[in-house]
Amino acid sequence: MNPYAESAYFVAQNPKHCFIDYGKTYALALKFASQDLKVPDWRAPVFPESDENIIEFLGVVNSVNFCFTDFNTHKKFDVEYPEGSGKIWPGAFGLHMCFKRALEEGIPVLDPRFLMKLSEKDAEHIFRHKNMAISMLAERIKNLRDVGITLAYGRNNYRNFAEIFKACNFEFYRIAACLSGLFVIYFDKSFYNGRYIEFNKRAQLFPMMYHGRALSSEGRLQPIRDPENFGPIAD
DSSP states (O other): OOHHHHOOOHHHHHHHSOOOOOHHHHHHHHHHTSSSSOOOOOOOOOSSSTTHHHHHHHHHHHHOOOOOOOTTTEEEEEEEESSTTTOOEHHHHHHHHHHHHHHHOOOOOOOOHTTTTOHHHHHHHOOSSSOOOOOOOOHHHHHHHHHHHHHTTTTOOSSHHHHHHTTTTOOOOHHHHHHHHGGGGGGEEEEEEEEEEEEHHHHHHHHHHHHHHHTTTTTTSSSOSSSGGGGOOOO
């Protein structure tokens, strides 16, 4: 079993406020088993068309890939792009579109030196919205600065995410462990019922997304070598 899922399994075995309906879970598993579940290629319009810097794009975006619903209004963050087109991208897709839009505007959002000095004004421009502003802006700025500082100063001699993947031989567990060890924002755990539960959701999601993109790259990208170890990711 995925060690992070195994860690979280303790919660399922020792619930306090909610419980699992195993009958419904089994029925859903049967439904999935009858379907042709394809690996997503992550080539929707919110992602860069070129594969050249896709590792850096996914690494930066996943560092702020969380919480898109406003706590007070319960409305979801959204972006209109192209602006004036009426095409609305909500939630996580809206987030990815923000970074793609920034790159098209010439903003170097994949450059660690830019990220480490990211200003609130720049962040507000990058995350500008249509109807609902993005929540937790200050936390996202902090995360992006952390990514910038870690890579700009070459912690453990890593200057970009691509070097991390190569050093880990494109192996899933090694990549997830390296990401959660290097970056505060990729290290995700919680204390529950006397023990620490490790989630490291984004540290797993990042290589999983990259793998789907690599499979559709016609050999331009090296896929993850052990995809059989993917998931399930605890949220």
